[in-house]
Amino acid sequence: YELIKKWQSLTDKEVRDNYEGIDRTTELINSILGKTIGKGIMPAYPFFILSAVFTYEASAMPLDQEITSQGYCYQAFIYFYLIKMGVRNDEIDTYINFLTELAFYFYREKKYELSSDDFTKFMKLYLEKYNLPIKQEILLKNVRLIISVDSFNNYSFRYPYLYYFFTAKYLAEHDGDNEVTEGIEKIMNNLHVDENAYIAVFVAHHSKNVKILEKVKHNASCLFDKCKSATLTKDEVKFFDEQADIIVEAILPPNNATPERERMERLKMEDDLEQSQKDVEQSEDNEEEPFERDLRRAIKTVEVMGCIIKNRAGSLERTKLEEIFEEAINVHLRVLSYFFEIIKNEDEQKALVGSISEILKKITEKSDERKRKPSDEELRKIARVIFWNLNFFVVYGVIHKIVHSVGSDKLIEISKKVCDEINTPAAFIVKHGILMWYDKNIQVNEVAQSINKKEFSEIARRAIKFMVVDYSYLHQINYQDKQRLENKLGIPSRKLLTRGYKES
Numbered sequence: 001y002e003l004i005k006k007w008q009s010l011t012d013k014e015v016r017d018n019y020e021g022i023d024r025t026t027e028l029i030n031s032i033l034g035k036t037i038g039k040g041i042m043p044a045y046p047f048f049i050l051s052a053v054f055t056y057e058a059s060a061m062p063l064d065q066e067i068t069s070q071g072y073c074y075q076a077f078i079y080f081y082l083i084k085m086g087v088r089n090d091e092i093d094t095y096i097n098f099l100t101e102l103a104f105y106f107y108r109e110k111k112y113e114l115s116s117d118d119f120t121k122f123m124k125l126y127l128e129k130y131n132l133p134i135k136q137e138i139l140l141k142n143v144r145l146i147i148s149v150d151s152f153n154n155y156s157f158r159y160p161y162l163y164y165f166f167t168a169k170y171l172a173e174h175d176g177d178n179e180v181t182e183g184i185e186k187i188m189n190n191l192h193v194d195e196n197a198y199i200a201v202f203v204a205h206h207s208k209n210v211k212i213l214e215k216v217k218h219n220a221s222c223l224f225d226k227c228k229s230a231t232l233t234k235d236e237v238k239f240f241d242e243q244a245d246i247i248v249e250a251i252l253p254p255n256n257a258t259p260e261r262e263r264m265e266r267l268k269m270e271d272d273l274e275q276s277q278k279d280v281e282q283s284e285d286n287e288e289e290p291f292e293r294d295l296r297r298a299i300k301t302v303e304v305m306g307c308i309i310k311n312r313a314g315s316l317e318r319t320k321l322e323e324i325f326e327e328a329i330n331v332h333l334r335v336l337s338y339f340f341e342i343i344k345n346e347d348e349q350k351a352l353v354g355s356i357s358e359i360l361k362k363i364t365e366k367s368d369e370r371k372r373k374p375s376d377e378e379l380r381k382i383a384r385v386i387f388w389n390l391n392f393f394v395v396y397g398v399i400h401k402i403v404h405s406v407g408s409d410k411l412i413e414i415s416k417k418v419c420d421e422i423n424t425p426a427a428f429i430v431k432h433g434i435l436m437w438y439d440k441n442i443q444v445n446e447v448a449q450s451i452n453k454k455e456f457s458e459i460a461r462r463a464i465k466f467m468v469v470d471y472s473y474l475h476q477i478n479y480q481d482k483q484r485l486e487n488k489l490g491i492p493s494r495k496l497l498t499r500g501y502k503e504s
Helices: 002-011 020-032 046-058 069-084 089-109 116-129 136-142 160-173 178-189 194-206 210-221 259-276 290-311 318-343 346-365 376-406 409-422 425-439 444-451 458-474 479-489
Strands: 147-149 155-157
Touching: 069 089, 069 160, 089 116, 089 136, 089 160, 116 155, 155 160, 160 178, 160 194, 178 194, 178 210, 194 210, 194 290, 210 290, 210 318, 259 458, 290 318, 290 376, 290 409, 318 346, 318 376, 318 409, 318 425, 346 376, 376 425, 376 458, 409 425, 425 444, 425 458, 444 458, 444 479, 458 479
Parallel strands: none
Antiparallel strands: 147 155
């Protein structure tokens, strides 16, 4: 964050007060590092971050390539590695071809490293297929920044993004071969596995092949397809609105709060969370529950769709962008609809509230014995409050996920058109969430007018207010505009308690 802020300050004198450039660059870096899909595909070293920003913003991309701007960043790293090792420009094609074939060999053999014998087998196959005008020992010496050889003489790609880049390049260039077509099909059907999600995005970096996009869109349409897309209308969530009196309300930040401090605190929380998460082995055939697998597949599929349309925002036809954008939204809204079916069931409510109550009881039993223990009835009341607030934050979390999975400053017009056509409170919140985060624009009057419409549920009203408050914590809002939010949207301000002292 600090590195990005310093970079922005070189060109933006108002960087302290304007977070648009910082947020845009942060999202770009997170995308390049692979943080938007999984744990990441390259280390967050200053070299990678600054090189990526410079390449993306300052370098000219060849006009005759299908590769996306972000894909070009990865390609630039690879070219840099090769040129640094003394590879001539007229030799780069040979090296790229070698690395592409090697990556696909890894993929086909389902290996992350090759033993010396395995590598010898690959070289034999490669030399049968291609002419190698460079001595093998020189070639291997010159790719050592890309291919590493460990102490046990095992060969592997130095960083995951290198493997994904070259594997996807092979798949994109050979789509039509039976083996490759089957491989792409399997990847698209299992996007809940991080490796497949990354490869799918890299394939889209390399190629504008519409068939691949159609496959992703088709798979998305099959996820939670027995559910209708949630609307957050009053009729749909009447059961939820009835609990609104116990759901927390959004409050604008106090006057002494600063976006910088809030951002630093959230970054620390994100870092702590990242450190605490243990590696989870993923596979296409693991034994997790079908719902868990489908939920993860839905989340990953939408993330992949978002990455594709963000990177192809200027090269895909508008209709394709709109179709993918709409289907991506609907996947999450169908998940939300599935969630509503669970929590509006009274038996499920009682069971879940009972479980929370039991947890609270165990906690209170371990507390200070001198303090009065709450009764079972009191615990149930507290559990009910926790239950409905957790449900609300699931709703808010899903909307937030949609905004950041498919939102982009390059897709503002697409998002407005699609959301306006869907024309539901849920779509309205998505549209304005994207406008807030990616256009730094809160349309106070439009929001105020819409949330008071008859079909707008209380839960939807609370959700968009929370979104406004979240924005207010992370951006500089002057006193007059904060007053507008308070008066127009009915969001109270958090007043600081003051203590008066008598003069002695």
